[in-house]
Amino acid sequence: MFELSEEHRMLQELVQKFVERELMPLEKAVLEREASTGKGGLSDAEEEALLAKCKELGLWGLDVPEEWGGANLPAVAIMAIQEEVARCCFPFTFPPDSPNLHMLTAVATPEQKRKYLEPYARGEAQSCIAISEPGAGGDPSGMISRAVKDGDDWIINGRKIWVSRVPQSDFIILMVRVGEGKRHEGVTAFIVERGTKGFIIEREIKMIGGARTYELVFDDMRISDSQRLGEVGKGFAPMQLRLTVRRLQMGAWCLGMTRRAMEMMTEHVKQRVTFGARLADRQAIQWWVADTATKMHACRLMVMDAAAKADAGKDVRTEASMIKVFATEMAQEAIDHAMQSFGAMGMTKELPLQMMMNKVRTMRIYEGPSEVHRMTIARRIIGKN
Ligand SMILES: Cc1cc2nc3c(=O)[nH]c(=O)nc-3n(C[C@H](O)[C@H](O)[C@H](O)COP(=O)(O)OP(=O)(O)OC[C@H]3O[C@@H](n4cnc5c(N)ncnc54)[C@H](O)[C@@H]3O)c2cc1C
Numbered sequence: 001m002f003e004l005s006e007e008h009r010m011l012q013e014l015v016q017k018f019v020e021r022e023l024m025p026l027e028k029a030v031l032e033r034e035a036s037t038g039k040g041g042l043s044d045a046e047e048e049a050l051l052a053k054c055k056e057l058g059l060w061g062l063d064v065p066e067e068w069g070g071a072n073l074p075a076v077a078i079m080a081i082q083e084e085v086a087r088c089c090f091p092f093t094f095p096p097d098s099p100n101l102h103m104l105t106a107v108a109t110p111e112q113k114r115k116y117l118e119p120y121a122r123g124e125a126q127s128c129i130a131i132s133e134p135g136a137g138g139d140p141s142g143m144i145s146r147a148v149k150d151g152d153d154w155i156i157n158g159r160k161i162w163v164s165r166v167p168q169s170d171f172i173i174l175m176v177r178v179g180e181g182k183r184h185e186g187v188t189a190f191i192v193e194r195g196t197k198g199f200i201i202e203r204e205i206k207m208i209g210g211a212r213t214y215e216l217v218f219d220d221m222r223i224s225d226s227q228r229l230g231e232v233g234k235g236f237a238p239m240q241l242r243l244t245v246r247r248l249q250m251g252a253w254c255l256g257m258t259r260r261a262m263e264m265m266t267e268h269v270k271q272r273v274t275f276g277a278r279l280a281d282r283q284a285i286q287w288w289v290a291d292t293a294t295k296m297h298a299c300r301l302m303v304m305d306a307a308a309k310a311d312a313g314k315d316v317r318t319e320a321s322m323i324k325v326f327a328t329e330m331a332q333e334a335i336d337h338a339m340q341s342f343g344a345m346g347m348t349k350e351l352p353l354q355m356m357m358n359k360v361r362t363m364r365i366y367e368g369p370s371e372v373h374r375m376t377i378a379r380r381i382i383g384k385n
Pocket residue numbers: 128129130131132134135136137138139161162163164165207211213362365366367368369370371372375
């Protein structure tokens with residue numbers, strides 16, 4: 001049986017209250033804004049007020065190591081918190097966002113830690129990661145953007161696409177190839193500050209659910225070797241570490257969204273009467289509820305098991321792939337059933353369900369499409385046997 005410690009359970013309760021009191025009341029405004037402008041998410045003013053509240057409550061730097069002023073919470077506690085936050089239909093993160101934090105902690109030099117990790121850990125700087133290219137997404141080892149050494153500097157040329165959170169990022173982690181190697185060989189990470197000459201935000205791309213991603217061009221961009229993150233040609237492993245952290249987190253987000261969809265559906269079907277009976281009394285509906293509850297139970301065990309293993313320093317790449325596939329498919333099905341149970345109301349932009357549905361739809365693509373994860377899981381199993 002998995003149980004959170006008393007301390008982590010109290011933190012989970014604090015987050016539950018934060019979600020109810022601070023996030024949920026903003027949903028209506030976010031939904032209206034998305035319906036009228038197509039832009040989902042919080043306004044700057046809303047975000048600022050929320051971040052101030054987070055600071056006041058200590059909901060800050062939760063998985064940041066103590067030496068950088070954080071709470072250094074284990075992944076199991078982080079997952080429990082993420083599930084609560086994801087009940088709300090718009091994205092919100094207690095700063096800093098975990099994946100880049102883990103990548104920087106693993107490979108940054110002392111100087112890079114001072115310059116980038118410290119402000120990032122304090123929530124004063126934001127960042128994103130640019131891996132995908134027009135010709136290489138699900139298989140990032142096909143990337144062709146390239147860095148060439150020039151004295152003490154690097155000259156970078158190439159193009160990245162689908163990159164999230166670019167405008168608000170103070171720096172990006174850029175993955176490019178060095179040398180003529182194939183597949184993972186030569187893949188190297190660099191830290192690129194906003195405003196660097198030759199770093200061009202080519203266009204904003206509107207995604208479903210009011211999200212935005214960006215296409216970036218690097219045109220003879222010169223950066224110093226001190227901006228290299230980790231060893232030349234050894235960028236793939238820390239990038240994978242980062243992706244693994246995100247994939248576990250996505251499992252927890254899917255649990256939160258599924259729970260919300262279930263809450264909404266069960267509330268509705270107890271009241272709605274058709275053909276002389278409550279929807280709750282129909283077997284079709286009961287099976288949706290039963291199947292969703294069963295999958296949520298399985299998913300929570302998968303997420304917490306992988307988090308506990310990650311806390312123990314174990315390699316959870318396979319578990320992370322399994323979670324990513326299972327959780328996103330579970331959430332999509334559960335939200336779909338909830339929308340169906342609401343009939344026409346489920347098709348409106350007035351309920352948070354459609355926003356959650358769009359969100360989870362994109363989650364089946366980013367951090368690796370489901371089919372690629374299935375391939376990876378199967379390869380590891382077949383390879384092992
Ligand atoms: C909302 C959103 C945010 C994103 N944010 C970022 C970001 O911040 N940074 C970043 O670098 N990238 C980001 N991405 C890009 C994302 O990681 C890629 O889109 C993803 O990895 C898939 O790559 P692709 O689009 O090139 O699809 P492809 O690799 O061309 O795959 C297309 C489809 O082909 C199928 N397929 C591919 N390979 C296989 C296989 N081996 N077996 C069976 N079927 C297969 C799958 O169905 C897949 O969906 C984001 C994407 C989205 C949608």
